[in-house]
Amino acid sequence: MRRSFEFLLRPTRKQAAALTACMEEHRELYNAALEHRRIACRKAGVTVRYGDQSADLKHIRAGDPDGQGRWSFSSQQATLRRLDKAFKAFFARLRAGRTSGFPRFKGRGRFDTVEWPKDGDGCRWDSQPGHPTATFVRLQGIGHVRVHQHRRVLGTVKTISVKREGSRWFVVLSCDDVPAAAFTATGTVAGIDMGVASLATTSDGDHIGNQRHLAASADRLAAAQRDLTRKKRGSNRRRKAVTRVAALHAKVRRQRLDSAHKAALALVRDYGVIAHEALNVAGMTRRAAPRPDGEGGYLPNGAAAKSGLNRSILDAGWGVFLTILAHKAESAGRELIAVSPANTSRTCSRCGHCARENRLTQAGFRCTACGHEAHADVNAAINILRAGLALRDAAQAA
Ligand SMILES: [Zn+2]
Numbered sequence: 001m002r003r004s005f006e007f008l009l010r011p012t013r014k015q016a017a018a019l020t021a022c023m024e025e026h027r028e029l030y031n032a033a034l035e036h037r038r039i040a041c042r043k044a045g046v047t048v049r050y051g052d053q054s055a056d057l058k059h060i061r062a063g064d065p066d067g068q069g070r071w072s073f074s075s076q077q078a079t080l081r082r083l084d085k086a087f088k089a090f091f092a093r094l095r096a097g098r099t100s101g102f103p104r105f106k107g108r109g110r111f112d113t114v115e116w117p118k119d120g121d122g123c124r125w126d127s128q129p130g131h132p133t134a135t136f137v138r139l140q141g142i143g144h145v146r147v148h149q150h151r152r153v154l155g156t157v158k159t160i161s162v163k164r165e166g167s168r169w170f171v172v173l174s175c176d177d178v179p180a181a182a183f184t185a186t187g188t189v190a191g192i193d194m195g196v197a198s199l200a201t202t203s204d205g206d207h208i209g210n211q212r213h214l215a216a217s218a219d220r221l222a223a224a225q226r227d228l229t230r231k232k233r234g235s236n237r238r239r240k241a242v243t244r245v246a247a248l249h250a251k252v253r254r255q256r257l258d259s260a261h262k263a264a265l266a267l268v269r270d271y272g273v274i275a276h277e278a279l280n281v282a283g284m285t286r287r288a289a290p291r292p293d294g295e296g297g298y299l300p301n302g303a304a305a306k307s308g309l310n311r312s313i314l315d316a317g318w319g320v321f322l323t324i325l326a327h328k329a330e331s332a333g334r335e336l337i338a339v340s341p342a343n344t345s346r347t348c349s350r351c352g353h354c355a356r357e358n359r360l361t362q363a364g365f366r367c368t369a370c371g372h373e374a375h376a377d378v379n380a381a382i383n384i385l386r387a388g389l390a391l392r393d394a395a396q397a398a
Helices: 013-044 050-063 073-095 212-229 236-270 281-285 307-331 376-397
Strands: 003-010 113-116 123-125 135-139 143-148 156-165 168-176 189-194 198-202 207-210 273-277 335-339 364-366 373-375
Touching (some): 013 050, 013 073, 189 236, 198 307, 212 307, 273 307
Parallel strands (some): 189 273
Antiparallel strands (some): 003 143, 113 156, 123 135, 364 373
8 A cells, every 4th residue: 555654844954955956956947848748749740758958957067066966867767757747647638629728837936745755766765774762864965854753654655756735845755565554343323414513423323533723823824815905916914914825734734634634533443334414515515505685785695705715615525535544444444334314314214204494503503394403513423324235235236
């Protein structure tokens, strides 16, 4: 099994400057190679290939020993391959008859990853194994950079990437032969309802993945974005505001990933079969339409102005969560069943009565037919489980 591990880097000031230079010169290389392909194509009708550009790299390095010559040859090849991939995707889209953007030049701040395709080649993970307290990664041209290694690395390190997020640096290890987590088989089944307050609620009544922190970050992000629009273009304050927005975006992404990993792990550990709602991604990102009240105003449509961004951030987490859950379920030999989410939240899980009026509030459910009362998400999760098991029975009977 292949898996990646990501850690925060703690570069010295000098190393941070070298990382910035490394990133910048990989960006220049990418742009130069793109320009080369464009001109060759336009002026001479010639297609330049990865092999040609990789061969040119030797001359570029020899001619610029203090610039391009400083960095790892293999990492530069990886950047050229990245461009090659962009072109292949572009031509594939063209062939499929789709209107398609030509690969673009990467502006400052639009090139944030450099890859070293092989551990030991211009880079070395755990480069000072004898060090009593810290872990280091050695990167050619940069040095031994300290790593905040908050968890154990499993398997064999294959590729090493460095990634910039705002003012922070991360190292990403892609590892092979990671043992599939040894989970015991469990015969238990659960339905899960994905929500806003909790990422997931199970049919057993557990709320997993409290989203309060994420919502708080989303609020701060919304405030920072409002703040940004008030700043004058080109001003120092605006630059600072942009940095802050970028940092908050990164924080939201990390919180979401972290919460999704934890929730998925908890589910896979406890249940053998998990039924979940099939996500309608198009419907999810669509904003609630305003409802005119006929008197020139608007009725509330369930989407308060403030909650717009907040809500979309929480929503976006569901797709991430399901992707991670699918990976973990597969490696642990668990079964996932996607069911249609239609009516799962307004149907009574005891008597089956389906009505909008059953749903009192965001969290409260009370059946208008039989009087059954439950947490709305738990009620929905039970319906999802039932639908999932029905699908499973049908599939097994067929
Ligand atoms: Zn009922």
